[in-house]
Amino acid sequence: xxxxxxxxxxxxxxxxxxxxxxxxxxxxxxxxxxxxxxxxxxxxxxxxxxxxxxxxxxxxxxxxxxxxxxxxxxxxxxxxxxxxxxxxxxxxxxxxxxxxxxxxxxxxxxxxxxxxxxxxxxxxxxxxxxxxxxxxxxxxxxxxxxxxxxxxxxxxxxxxxxxxxxxxxxxxxxxxxxxxxxxxxxxxxxxxxxxxx
Amino acid sequence: xxxxxxxxxxxxxxxxxxxxxxxxxxxxxxxxxxxxxxxxxxxxxxxxxxxxxxxxxxxxxxxxxxxxxxxxxxxxxxxxxxxxxxxxxxxxxxxxxxxxxxxxxxxxxxxxxxxxxxxxxxxxxxxxxxxxxxxxxxxxxxxxxxxxxxxxxxxxxxxxxxxxxxxxxxxxxxxxxxxxxxxxxxxxxxxxxxxxxxxxxxxxxxxxxxxxxxxxxxxxxxxxxxxxxxxxxxxxxxxxxxxxxxxxxxxxxxxxxxxxxxxxxxxxxxxxxxxxxxxxxxxxxxxxxxxxxxxxxxxxxxxxxxxxxxxxxxxxxxxxxxxxxxxxxxxxxxxxxxxxxxxxxxxxxxxxxxxxxxxxxxxxxxxxxxxxxxxxxxxxxxxxxxxxxxxxxxxxxxxxxxxxxxxxxxxxxxxxxxxxxxxxxxxxxxxxxxxxxxxxxxxxxxxxxxxxxxxxxxxxxxxxxxxxxxxxxxxxxxxxxxxxxxxxxxxxxxxxxxxxxxxxxxxxxxxxxxxxxxxxxxxxxxxxxxxxxxxxxxxxxxxxxxxxxxxxxxxxxxxxxxxxxxxxxxxxxxxxxxxxxxxxxxxxxxxxxxxxxxxxxxxxxxxxxxxxxxxxxxxxxxxxxxxxxxxxxxxxxxxxxxxxxxxxxxxxxxxxxxxxxxxxxxxxxxxxxxxxxxxxxxxxxxxxxxxxxxxxxxxxxxxxxxxxxxxxxxxxxxxxxx
Numbered sequence: 001x002x003x004x005x006x007x008x009x010x011x012x013x014x015x016x017x018x019x020x021x022x023x024x025x026x027x028x029x030x031x032x033x034x035x036x037x038x039x040x041x042x043x044x045x046x047x048x049x050x051x052x053x054x055x056x057x058x059x060x061x062x063x064x065x066x067x068x069x070x071x072x073x074x075x076x077x078x079x080x081x082x083x084x085x086x087x088x089x090x091x092x093x094x095x096x097x098x099x100x101x102x103x104x105x106x107x108x109x110x111x112x113x114x115x116x117x118x119x120x121x122x123x124x125x126x127x128x129x130x131x132x133x134x135x136x137x138x139x140x141x142x143x144x145x146x147x148x149x150x151x152x153x154x155x156x157x158x159x160x161x162x163x164x165x166x167x168x169x170x171x172x173x174x175x176x177x178x179x180x181x182x183x184x185x186x187x188x189x190x191x192x193x194x195x196x197x
Numbered sequence: 198x199x200x201x202x203x204x205x206x207x208x209x210x211x212x213x214x215x216x217x218x219x220x221x222x223x224x225x226x227x228x229x230x231x232x233x234x235x236x237x238x239x240x241x242x243x244x245x246x247x248x249x250x251x252x253x254x255x256x257x258x259x260x261x262x263x264x265x266x267x268x269x270x271x272x273x274x275x276x277x278x279x280x281x282x283x284x285x286x287x288x289x290x291x292x293x294x295x296x297x298x299x300x301x302x303x304x305x306x307x308x309x310x311x312x313x314x315x316x317x318x319x320x321x322x323x324x325x326x327x328x329x330x331x332x333x334x335x336x337x338x339x340x341x342x343x344x345x346x347x348x349x350x351x352x353x354x355x356x357x358x359x360x361x362x363x364x365x366x367x368x369x370x371x372x373x374x375x376x377x378x379x380x381x382x383x384x385x386x387x388x389x390x391x392x393x394x395x396x397x398x399x400x401x402x403x404x405x406x407x408x409x410x411x412x413x414x415x416x417x418x419x420x421x422x423x424x425x426x427x428x429x430x431x432x433x434x435x436x437x438x439x440x441x442x443x444x445x446x447x448x449x450x451x452x453x454x455x456x457x458x459x460x461x462x463x464x465x466x467x468x469x470x471x472x473x474x475x476x477x478x479x480x481x482x483x484x485x486x487x488x489x490x491x492x493x494x495x496x497x498x499x500x501x502x503x504x505x506x507x508x509x510x511x512x513x514x515x516x517x518x519x520x521x522x523x524x525x526x527x528x529x530x531x532x533x534x535x536x537x538x539x540x541x542x543x544x545x546x547x548x549x550x551x552x553x554x555x556x557x558x559x560x561x562x563x564x565x566x567x568x569x570x571x572x573x574x575x576x577x578x579x580x581x582x583x584x585x586x587x588x589x590x591x592x593x594x595x596x597x598x599x600x601x602x603x604x605x606x607x608x609x610x611x612x613x614x615x616x617x618x619x620x621x622x623x624x625x626x627x628x629x630x631x632x633x634x635x636x637x638x639x640x641x642x643x644x645x646x647x648x649x650x651x652x653x654x655x656x657x658x659x660x661x662x663x664x665x666x667x668x669x670x671x672x673x674x675x676x677x678x679x680x681x682x683x684x685x686x687x688x689x690x691x692x693x694x695x696x697x698x699x700x701x702x703x704x705x706x707x708x709x710x711x712x713x714x715x716x717x718x719x720x721x722x723x724x725x726x727x728x729x730x731x732x733x734x735x736x737x738x739x740x741x742x743x744x745x746x747x748x749x750x751x752x753x754x755x756x757x758x759x760x761x762x763x764x765x766x767x768x769x770x771x772x773x774x775x776x777x778x779x780x781x782x783x784x785x786x787x788x789x790x791x792x793x794x795x796x797x798x799x800x801x802x803x804x805x806x807x808x809x810x811x812x813x814x815x816x817x818x819x820x821x822x823x824x825x826x827x828x829x830x831x832x833x834x835x836x837x838x839x840x841x842x843x844x845x846x847x848x849x850x851x852x853x854x855x856x857x858x859x860x861x862x863x864x865x866x867x868x869x870x871x872x873x874x875x876x877x878x879x880x881x882x883x884x885x886x887x888x889x890x891x892x893x894x895x896x897x898x899x900x901x902x903x904x905x906x907x908x909x910x911x912x913x914x915x916x917x918x919x
Binding site: 031043070159160 | 276279280282350351352354355420423424429430431432433434435436438442457462463466469470471473474476477478480481484488526609611612613614617618620621756757758761762763767797798799801802803804805806809817818879880881
């Protein structure tokens with residue numbers, strides 16, 4: 001093969017598949033450059049990715065078929081609401097006293113790290129109050145304890161757990177906390193709030 | 198034709214080789230240290246100087262700019278002289294390049310350890326060092342272009358195109374990203390804020406990967422691979438196509454680091470599409486490399502250098518396919534903020550940059566010292582150890598990424614997060630961090646074997662500092678002759694014109710994103726409720742930056758249900774307009790903090806919790822891997838700079854009232870006193886001038902402004918004890 005631009009000689013140094021095109025004057029510090037065309041498939045990939053990119057742009061910005069991220073988020077939230085409405089029956093919200101539920105409550109107390117603020121045995125620490133005494137800051141009735149764990153009191157440092165625990169689990173951990181009354185753990189923090197009853 | 202005599206400067210090559218080796222060892226050891234810290238927090242040594250947030254930038258900077266940087270200079274200074282048949286343009290410039298760069302590295306190591314940082318990933322160095330970098334980098338480019346102009350070879354070879362793109366690209370990126378307003382010798386604020394800062398920073402970050410870790414190495418590959426295997430480069434046309442397409446497209450792709458974040462959708466789409474279009478141009482280099490090796494695979498079997506080149510090309514091909522995949526928004530939701538990205542960069546860094554550097558050194562040092570490699574066997578051992586190390590490093594992290602992502606987004610059948618406690622998702626992946634340590638240790642062992650082997654090789658030969666050579670003088674080059682040469686061929690003999698064209702091609706991608714982000718208001722919709730930081734919060738923010746908290750914490754809640762359920766409302770562009778620099782983070786080793794100050798959100802903790810947590814995170818969560826920050830209790834807030842900080846912020850457009858700098862200290866003391874009193878009611882005695890007060894104030898600012906009026910939940914306000 002010859003062109004006016006390069007004086008191309010065809011030669012096969014015996015290691016390749018097919019002809020190898022040498023270009024005159026393309027030698028740098030003994031590195032030769034050959035004039036093979038780029039493999040067809042890589043060029044195909046190149047054009048394909050350009051095509052995909054144009055379609056991508058059109059899909060989101062010109063035809064506006066694709067949802068932008070805020071719309072996508074709103075849809076996913078709505079879908080979840082519809083789905084879980086059915087699966088979150090209101091259930092009964094009363095004090096539990098059976099051993100299995102209290103054990104479950106204890107596990108939740110551990111898993112949710114209540115201990116970092118209330119101590120390993122709910123004895124209280126510098127952050128949160130003692131939960132085992134008869135004194136309560138926010139009321140000692142079951143619904144009051146339940147609501148406090150559910151909605152928290154963030155400005156005073158008690159986390160709201162409603163986004164993290166379903167009502168049933170809040171019921172278990174609240175019942176567990178109430179069951180601790182009088183357990184008298186060592187190092188119990190001085191009472192805060194008002195005595196119950 | 199006149200034959201001219203000249204001398205190659207081998208001494209400068211040898212100097213850069215030594216620097217590569219020394220900084221390589223240092224960089225890997227620091228890497229190993231931070232890997233240990235993530236698995237076992239005791240390795241933070243409870244010291245500010247050695248804590249993770251400071252060591253991590255030290256590791257990345259040492260590997261990228263010290264180890265890889267010196268390897269680039271070594272490879273370029275050797276091959277440029279050979280390819281152009283001339284000595285480097287000017288020995289003084291060469292010396293300034295070498296000693297200047299080493300000085301930068303020392304200053305960087307010192308300042309990062311001491312906590313002087315801009316808080317922008319991969320661009321952490323403070324402004325005096327930034328200026329030094331710019332000067333030394335321009336010296337490098339000047340020396341290189343000077344050498345091109347005094348060459349004895351008609352055309353400049355493909356390798357040098359890549360070197361030129363490297364010089365031009367980095368110069369542009371570094372200068373634009375480093376615009377910052379100094380308030381002292383050690384502290385400056387990025388002139389960009391929030392989303393704008395993020396766009397500029399990742400235009401820089403992504404293209405530092407391109408023009409520091411990719412283009413120079415493609416150049417080195419185009420020289421050292423055909424030299425080592427003694428085969429011709431497969432396709433000149435492919436060289437041209439993939440060179441121009443790669444340098445053009447790369448500059449557009451930066452926003453793929455900001456997908457699903459607070460960035461206009463059009464900018465994100467540029468990130469996605471231009472990354473996808475980069476597959477073929479990137480692979481062009483790998484293909485040209487592999488096809489250059491064809492028919493020579495028997496040589497690969499015997500030579501460690503060639504084996505490293507093969508690993509390098511393979512890793513390059515993998516990483517440049519993986520990158521575009523990670524730029525698809527749905528894939529990115531897995532890979533971003535998890536360990537996936539860490540695995541990805543180590544495939545590229547250890548495989549491609551490491552492999553190519555090792556291959557180059559194994560080939561170059563015997564040539565330079567006119568001897569044989571001390572032990573081919575040892576080099577092969579290094580090869581196998583290094584390959585195993587890369588696998589042992591990357592596979593556990595891919596595993597950890599997917600595991601943690603699945604746990605973050607898992608819901609119970611009732612529709613609650615299955616792992617609402619962030620720690621559960623972290624404890625699950627800690628064993629993977631231990632395996633990674635084995636990978637890192639092996640990599641270090643392999644590296645040390647190489648050092649031994651290379652030192653033995655060097656001592657068995659001699660490197661002639663000024664090596665005599667001769668070549669015919671360059672005949673006068675005429676204007677473009679369309680009958681005998683293509684335009685590109687003409688460009689190849691015009692160093693200056695080539696550089697100008699490359700510069701224009703490079704500049705487009707950045708301009709298209711940065712200019713609209715800064716000048717078109719609708720791209721950054723503001724929020725009325727967002728107020729500037731109080732002086733105390735600003736001081737706290739600077740401590741956050743100094744301690745490198747952004748290396749573990751994000752401040753960017755993405756619009757996914759599984760993130761908003763865990764952290765709170767997703768982040769909005771308008772929240773960040775006063776953030777100089779932005780602190781969105783890139784890895785969520787700890788939980789997102791963007792909503793830590795929303796008093797009705799799930800993330801809120803009170804002052805005493807934060808106090809105890811900063812003093813000893815392991816006391817709060819036994820398995821926490823956050824370092825202890827006890828020195829925040831010892832160090833006082835630097836009040837002398839507060840008025841200057843306020844004035845600097847005003848200069849940058851933060852709307853503090855006229856003359857607020859004079860009142861700032863009073864406000865700061867009042868707010869600090871309030872926090873100290875709050876702590877006192879919890880039985881914690883702390884002076885209000887301590888840094889820990891400022892950082893708590895800052896944490897409580899995060900997300901507070903967009904929280905729906907901070908009213909306590911009604912159930913908790915009434916009580917009926919009696």
